[in-house]
Amino acid sequence: xxxxxxxxxxxxxxxxxxxxxxxxxxxxxxxxxxxxxxxxxxxxxxxxxxxxxxxxxxxxxxxxxxxxxxxxxxxxxxxxxxxxxxxxxxxxxxxxxxxxxxxxxxxxxxxxxxxxxxxxxxxxxxxxxxxxxxxxxxxxxxxxxxxxxxxxxxxxxxxxxxxxxxxxxxxxxxxxxxxxxxxxxxxxxxxxxxxxxxxxxxxxxxxxxxxxxxxxxxxxxxxxxxxxxxxxxxxxxxxxxxxxxxxxxxxxxxxxxxx
Amino acid sequence: xxxxxxxxxxxxxxxxxxxxxxxxxxxxxxxxxxxxxxxxxxxxxxxxxxxxxxxxxxxxxxxxxxxxxxxxxxxxxxxxxxxxxxxxxxxxxxxxxxxxxxxxxxxxxxxxxxxxxxxxxxxxxxxxxxxxxxxxxxxxxxxxxxxxxxxxxxxxxxxxxxxxxxxxxxxxxxxxxxxxxxxxxxxxxxxxxxxxxxxxxxxxxxxxxxxxxxxxxxxxxxxxxxxxxxxxxxxxxxxxxxxxxxxxxxxxxxxxxxxxxxxxxxxxxxxxxxxxxxxxxxxxxxxxxxxxxxxxxxxxxxxxxxxxxxxxxxxxxxxxxxxxxxxxxxxxxxxxxxxxxxxxxxxxxxxxxxxxxxxxxxxxxxxxxxxxxxxxxxxxxxxxxxxxxxxxxxxxxxxxxxxxxxxxxxxxxxxxxxxxxxxxxxxxxxxxxxxxxxxxxxxxxxxxxxxxxxxxxxxxxxxxxxxxxxxxxxxxxxxxxxxxxxxxxxxxxxxxxxxxxxxxxxxxxxxxxxxxxxxxxxxxxxxxxxxxxxxxxxxxxxxxxxxxxxxxxxxxxxxxxxxxxxxxxxxxxxxxxxxxxxxxxxxxxxxxxxxxxxxxxxxxxxxxxxxxxxxxxxxxxxxxxxxxxxxxxxxxxxxxxxxxxxxxxxxxxxxxxxxxxxxxxxxxxxxxxxxxxxxxxxxxxxxxxxxxxxxxxxxxxxxxxxxxxxxxxxxxxx
Numbered sequence: 001x002x003x004x005x006x007x008x009x010x011x012x013x014x015x016x017x018x019x020x021x022x023x024x025x026x027x028x029x030x031x032x033x034x035x036x037x038x039x040x041x042x043x044x045x046x047x048x049x050x051x052x053x054x055x056x057x058x059x060x061x062x063x064x065x066x067x068x069x070x071x072x073x074x075x076x077x078x079x080x081x082x083x084x085x086x087x088x089x090x091x092x093x094x095x096x097x098x099x100x101x102x103x104x105x106x107x108x109x110x111x112x113x114x115x116x117x118x119x120x121x122x123x124x125x126x127x128x129x130x131x132x133x134x135x136x137x138x139x140x141x142x143x144x145x146x147x148x149x150x151x152x153x154x155x156x157x158x159x160x161x162x163x164x165x166x167x168x169x170x171x172x173x174x175x176x177x178x179x180x181x182x183x184x185x186x187x188x189x190x191x192x193x194x195x196x197x198x199x200x201x202x203x204x205x206x207x208x209x210x211x212x213x214x215x216x217x218x219x220x221x222x223x224x225x226x227x228x229x230x231x232x233x234x235x236x237x238x239x240x241x242x243x244x245x246x247x248x249x250x251x252x253x254x255x256x257x258x259x
Numbered sequence: 260x261x262x263x264x265x266x267x268x269x270x271x272x273x274x275x276x277x278x279x280x281x282x283x284x285x286x287x288x289x290x291x292x293x294x295x296x297x298x299x300x301x302x303x304x305x306x307x308x309x310x311x312x313x314x315x316x317x318x319x320x321x322x323x324x325x326x327x328x329x330x331x332x333x334x335x336x337x338x339x340x341x342x343x344x345x346x347x348x349x350x351x352x353x354x355x356x357x358x359x360x361x362x363x364x365x366x367x368x369x370x371x372x373x374x375x376x377x378x379x380x381x382x383x384x385x386x387x388x389x390x391x392x393x394x395x396x397x398x399x400x401x402x403x404x405x406x407x408x409x410x411x412x413x414x415x416x417x418x419x420x421x422x423x424x425x426x427x428x429x430x431x432x433x434x435x436x437x438x439x440x441x442x443x444x445x446x447x448x449x450x451x452x453x454x455x456x457x458x459x460x461x462x463x464x465x466x467x468x469x470x471x472x473x474x475x476x477x478x479x480x481x482x483x484x485x486x487x488x489x490x491x492x493x494x495x496x497x498x499x500x501x502x503x504x505x506x507x508x509x510x511x512x513x514x515x516x517x518x519x520x521x522x523x524x525x526x527x528x529x530x531x532x533x534x535x536x537x538x539x540x541x542x543x544x545x546x547x548x549x550x551x552x553x554x555x556x557x558x559x560x561x562x563x564x565x566x567x568x569x570x571x572x573x574x575x576x577x578x579x580x581x582x583x584x585x586x587x588x589x590x591x592x593x594x595x596x597x598x599x600x601x602x603x604x605x606x607x608x609x610x611x612x613x614x615x616x617x618x619x620x621x622x623x624x625x626x627x628x629x630x631x632x633x634x635x636x637x638x639x640x641x642x643x644x645x646x647x648x649x650x651x652x653x654x655x656x657x658x659x660x661x662x663x664x665x666x667x668x669x670x671x672x673x674x675x676x677x678x679x680x681x682x683x684x685x686x687x688x689x690x691x692x693x694x695x696x697x698x699x700x701x702x703x704x705x706x707x708x709x710x711x712x713x714x715x716x717x718x719x720x721x722x723x724x725x726x727x728x729x730x731x732x733x734x735x736x737x738x739x740x741x742x743x744x745x746x747x748x749x750x751x752x753x754x755x756x757x758x759x760x761x762x763x764x765x766x767x768x769x770x771x772x773x774x775x776x777x778x779x780x781x782x783x784x785x786x787x788x789x790x791x792x793x794x795x796x797x798x799x800x801x802x803x804x805x806x807x808x809x810x811x812x813x814x815x816x817x818x819x820x821x822x823x824x825x826x827x828x829x830x831x832x833x834x835x836x837x838x839x840x841x842x843x844x845x846x847x848x849x850x851x852x853x854x855x856x857x858x859x860x861x862x863x864x865x866x867x868x869x870x871x872x873x874x875x876x877x878x879x880x881x882x883x884x885x886x887x888x889x890x891x892x893x894x895x896x897x898x899x900x901x902x903x904x905x906x907x908x909x910x911x912x913x914x915x916x917x918x919x920x921x922x923x924x925x926x927x928x929x930x931x932x933x934x935x936x937x938x939x940x941x942x943x944x945x946x947x948x949x950x951x952x953x954x955x956x957x958x959x960x961x962x963x964x965x966x967x968x969x970x971x972x973x974x975x976x977x
Contacts, residue, residue, distance in 0.1 A: 012670070033669055186654045188650065188651070189525060189649075190525060190650075193526065
């Protein structure tokens with residue numbers, strides 16, 4: 001089985017972010033990491049590969065300033081990488097991203113393609129559906145459990161009460177929810193050393209036969225016109241000492257109609 | 260016989276002498292073959308140079324072996340051992356003479372009445388020592404002599420054998436004296452004493468008994484000779500070498516060995532950790548020979564004391580037993596290190612004789628290494644086996660460590676915080692960043708805990724107040740500071756440690772702190788920096804782990820800095836008069852906990868106490884286990900990042916010990932100790948009447964409350 005894991009490079013969640021005058025994120029290549037949601041996807045891809053054999057490939061569309069995120073996936077156990085990078089891709093929206101990933105998936109050839117539930121920077125969560133639409137194959141979304149048997153893939157999706165089971169014939173796309181909780185592995189030294197020898201191909205739009213005008217800023221159907229920082233300061237009340245504390249908590253809970 | 264010349268041939272005639280000569284040659288050949296095998300086993304290990312610093316090593320031998328300094332730290336069994344050791348030598352020299360007697364001659368010096376007196380004195384002392392040992396083993400049965408997997412028979416067999424040696428020797432002396440018609444030349448005090456009841460027995464009987472005892476003695480000694488290298492008493496032969504070859508004191512105690520070129524070693528399939536016996540160095544294997552199973556390490560281990568499956572002694576013995584199992588087959592070439600599982604491969608120790616949880620239980624406190632009388636290094640072995648688990652296996656480590664490693668990699672700190680907020684705690688405190696004043700004489704290395712952890716930010720703030728009160732011109736690195744990598748190194752992720760260490764070394768070198776490299780400070784050209792006279796620039800830190808890593812381990816990667824712990828620095832500020840404290844300001848009863856990484860690993864015991872003795876009106880009320888016998892907080896060796904699920908908790912045990920002193924405050928000098936004890940105090944419900952505080956916090960409060968104490972306000976010269 002050939003499994004392709006789609007991954008996004010996102011800025012580290014631990015650095016402060018800023019937007020440029022074009023309202024696009026200022027990217028610092030040294031602080032680029034694997035989209036944290038995608039770690040679960042990569043882990044799941046490797047686990048399925050370990051179970052069923054075949055090949056597991058990581059696919060990313062990126063400005064290709066560094067290869068840290070791709071190499072980390074390779075170090076975790078992915079066989080090879082494909083990076084789609086083209087100056088014309090700058091400013092692409094989710095639809096353009098979907099178009100590119102769909103073309104790349106077709107070119108690679110896949111039995112199952114895995115996605116994270118969303119990216120930690122844009123948090124749109126729509127790319128898997130868009131790719132499915134372009135490819136005309138089923139998408140099983142937000143999987144918290146994934147099983148492949150023969151030519152069928154079956155998932156569980158967390159519901160408000162219990163879970164939903166869905167299945168689809170292969171080839172299919174699956175988006176993995178963080179709730180799968182599969183403890184993404186820490187790359188071993190052996191993995192890190194081997195990753196340096198694993199092949200990573202870089203493709204341009206021309207390689208995929210995509211016209212530059214259908215992607216990038218020009219083709220984007222949505223445009224960010226402005227942004228504003230929000231404060232995450234919570235409302236809080238600190239009561240020091242024991243005296244009257246219990247009464248105050250009780251009053252508060254009643255005020256808030258909690259009890 | 261006994262004395263020169265032998266009056267009676269104990270072997271009877273020339274035929275008996277030939278038989279005896281054959282027995283002698285046979286036993287020694289057997290012994291020599293076993294020793295050759297043992298040496299060949301050691302050579303299966305990796306190379307390691309232990310012949311550096313020879314004059315120092317001669318000192319180790321004189322003190323450790325001839326002076327028995329290792330065992331004498333525990334006076335009663337120590338003295339018993341001292342006399343057994345010297346008695347052994349005196350008795351064996353006597354035995355040498357008995358062998359000569361069997362062949363018809365005597366040895367000069369030894370075959371004299373004077374030597375006979377010395378011999379008798381030691382025979383008595385050894386007997387007393389044997390009684391002490393037997394009493395300890397059979398009746399006292401201290402914690403140290405309990406074992407996880409090894410029974411006490413071996414020890415009793417040896418005691419029995421030594422007793423046999425003594426008894427047969429006294430018998431030989433006694434009946435030799437009688438057989439020589441109580442000749443004055445054959446007199447030794449014990450012979451005189453024990454022959455009294457036998458006076459007048461027929462000469463033939465005396466001679467027969469003399470020969471019986473002589474043969475018994477010879478056979479016991481030769482039996483001993485053969486038994487030793489197969490038993491735990493191999494230590495008799497191996498310990499002198501182990502002491503002579505111990506880590507030179509010129510090398511810092513607190514440094515784990517460097518694994519150079521990790522990636523290259525992986526490419527060449529060389530070990531970067533240890534699991535098979537061939538992954539250890541020959542010296543690490545020799546440690547196993549030297550172990551005499553005294554169990555002092557078990558008795559002091561905080562993990563074992565709180566019910567974890569870590570018996571330090573069994574680690575040393577595990578390596579030794581695996582060496583005997585696998586090594587023999589390796590030498591016979593019935594297995595090899597690379598073969599398939601079915602073809603008979605060397606058995607990995609880790610996961611076999613030594614369990615993963617055993618290795619993860621270690622707090623790296625070094626109590627076992629400190630107490631070992633024969634200089635065995637347990638901690639380095641545990642570190643090498645952890646390196647195997649982390650780097651050579653696929654993530655065989657507690658899962659809660661993954662976020663730690665990832666945070667250290669991505670955020671350059673251990674606490675999953677944004678490193679660009681590293682100096683946030685210092686806002687409004689009037690603290691300079693090194694980038695803004697690159698030439699300050701003193702760098703305060705804050706560390707991850709001081710920078711991010713709420714409790715330890717208070718320590719950092721307090722220490723800054725102390726520095727400011729003393730008028731020290733200092734700066735911090737802020738976001739340019741990264742985790743030193745210490746947790747990664749202790750846990751076994753040497754690769755990550757090297758990455759972070761390199762990063763920090765580059766930063767520190769950039770500011771000209773390296774004593775080995777003349778570097779221009781930033782914003783200044785090389786000429787200007789060379790023109791300025793060299794001067795000592797100091798790095799001071801309140802974290803013993805940062806301290807140990809930068810001071811003792813960064814040198815392995817070329818970073819040579821003058822690093823002091825804040826307790827040392829404060830002590831100097833006090834002594835030079837720059838910091839004036841209100842003496843006896845703190846009236847609480849106060850105890851002090853020695854952190855392992857400044858205590859045992861760096862021998863800093865006095866400075867913290869000197870400071871406390873000035874500030875505290877009652878001085879320091881010591882806990883039972885203090886200074887080099889201090890009991891770990893439970894947080895070292897990366898333990899603070901792991902869950903503690905088995906047994907009771909180390910921090911609770913130590914907090915109880917502190918409470919038992921009747922103190923109302925515990926002074927500490929390490930952010931991890933403070934974290935562990937805060938937790939322990941809360942768990943014990945003592946939060947209201949017992950406090951753990953860093954020494955800097957105690958001082959800062961005193962300085963604030965007693966501003967008239969004459970704190971210097973003008974900036975002092977470094």
